[in-house]
Amino acid sequence: MLSSRLIGSALFKGPTSLYILTPLPRVCLISTSRSTPAAYPIRSIHSGCQPCRKWIAHKPPSSSSSQLPCSLSTLSPNLSQHDGREKHLRTMNDPVARTASPYTDPSVKGPRSHLLSSQRPSTKPSDMLVNTVNKTGLHPGGVVPHQEHTELEEELHEKAHIDYNRVAIIANPSVAALYEDALVYETGTAITSSGALTAYSGKKTGRSPSDKRVVKEPSSENEIWWGPVNKPMTPEVWKINRERAIDYLNTRNRIYVVDGYAGWDEKYRIKVRVVCARAYHALFMRNMLIRPAREELEHFHPDYTIYNAGSFPANRYTEGMTSGTSVAINFAEKEMVILGTEYAGEMKKGIFTVMFYEGPVKHNILTLHSSANEGKDGDVTLFFGLSGTGKTTLSADPNRALIGDDEHVWSDTGVFNIEGGCYAKTVGLSAEKEPDIYNAIKYGSVLENVIFDPETRIVDYDDVTLTENTRCAYPIEYINNAKIPCLSNNHPKNIILLTCDARGVLPPISKLNSAQTMFHFISGYTSKMAGTEDGILEPQATFSSCFAQPFLALHPMRYAKMLAQKIEAHGANAWLLNTGWVGAGFSQGGKRCPLKYTRAILDAIHSGELAKVEYENYGVFNLQVPKTCPGVPDELLNPQNAWTAGADSFKAEVTKLGGLFLENFKKYESEATDDVRAAAPVV
């Protein structure tokens, strides 16, 4: 029978855990997995119960269940009859393999096992409970007066005053453990029919660029591109916000730590630690960072740390705060603090900004807001583009190996991905149109803000009730033809500047000369699509230099000049590809260029066929437009021929857009060369 204090009304087992439902409104979660390096402290989930803070140690498979803390054998006499299953639980691997070195040997100890003390605490049940005091019926676990800490815990305590005696620090947990915690503690989480965890990010369902701040401090002050993208924060305000975030984390019963790398090239990668309050955020970053081998987690000391206290607001009365949201980066302290937004994309884009700073400043390498893939003969294509222009969709190509979907670096030896995962938009997703992405949404993936059927848990990807910006984050190896490690030693052969022109006047594809490439890279024109940024509800013309303005740490011309040098040195072909509206604009009854045509254009670029066809000049923008392209109707290729909303409106729209380009370029004109200035539209 169950121990009288823990007698429960029901008992069920998950893959790594034993749940004891007690008559009180509480659930006790006892990890039974001794193969999972991130073993949990035994603690009750409801807020009032003092945790039993002994770890379940990793035992060799031969050890009997009686050696488990709290003696599972006395809790359930039937357990011994399930030896086979127990053995399976003990040896079960984390189903989402670590990219670098899949962890297959259960005797390999994870970071949890690395206690600072030479003596591991006893796991004998009698010893385990002896040290607890003040046990009551309400708090049967009592209080543990003393405990030892892992290296990781000591580091968090020292650097950030994380109260490791009160808060359970769950370091690098398994996917299963994160699922369980998210489901138990976080409103709006569920498992969908395909096995993904779906989470709700609360009020903020997109990034908050106007709440981003960079700490103004001597080491980086002269490098940063100060202005609306990088608004300064004083070191004093930084301290206040950081303390507020840490105070919040210290009020939690459990916090999560995820360690990983940013950058697949070992020479340039940075070590990142995420400290957060939500299991959903931990799983998101586990997917998005490069997952280190288990042994590398043993003594992982981060270069950069993110403190994500997104469920707690910034104090609006703190100097310089314009809302309850604050996303702040400190390049001197190498830290990032998030308050007042639970949108997970802030973390990945924060690390991206770090790479936009560290890449050029420290290593003279070029950080790119682009996806990348590689053909069978090793030819690399980069797809630059702002949010929603098609980086993720178009880089997932059954004929080409995926290097990455969003963030890359062009170094002197080739191209490497910064991330270990992809963050795909799921609005309108279907198995037919985007099979690679659709099939990647499975166990281990994190869906964000989607709507699902309460009975079947089938997701309706067309339902935008919570946001247009529904997303899924999955490890890159979930894409079948991902190239792992995600890098190429070849320099790009094709550079594709993606734009999503909601006016419908830019051609679906144009060939660019090098001056035009620089002009369009510096301009970074697209229509901002609804959703990804807070407050954008319909397409809006925007110019975002280097197709990455919200993430740039340095002046755009620094990146542009580096790109010009690289294109010249390596002789890449460049193209402007409009994935936006054809036939007419968004408001005039046009439609988005069907994906099949965009894909046909890319196939023709990669096969070399498009380079061989006849071209014509497209006025105002002076772009070279192909007259034909295999798999695409001829009339679609020239917007003037495709236009259905009347010749006058076409002329007006082209002229208007040309004017917007000219107006925007004024701020870069003084630094541009004559040929780049001459590549501007003529209106």
Ligand SMILES: Nc1ncnc2c1ncn2[C@@H]1O[C@H](COP(=O)(O)OP(=O)(O)O)[C@@H](O)[C@H]1O
């Ligand atoms: N012709 C097209 N090319 C690319 N994407 C398209 C096209 N038509 C519609 N889309 C949709 O636009 C969105 C592009 O988003 P995504 O690929 O995630 O962009 P990014 O990675 O650049 O943010 C996807 O939802 C995709 O299905």
Ligand SMILES: C=C(OP(=O)(O)O)C(=O)O
């Ligand atoms: C996650 C983002 O990037 P993208 O939309 O390009 O995937 C974002 O801009 O918030």
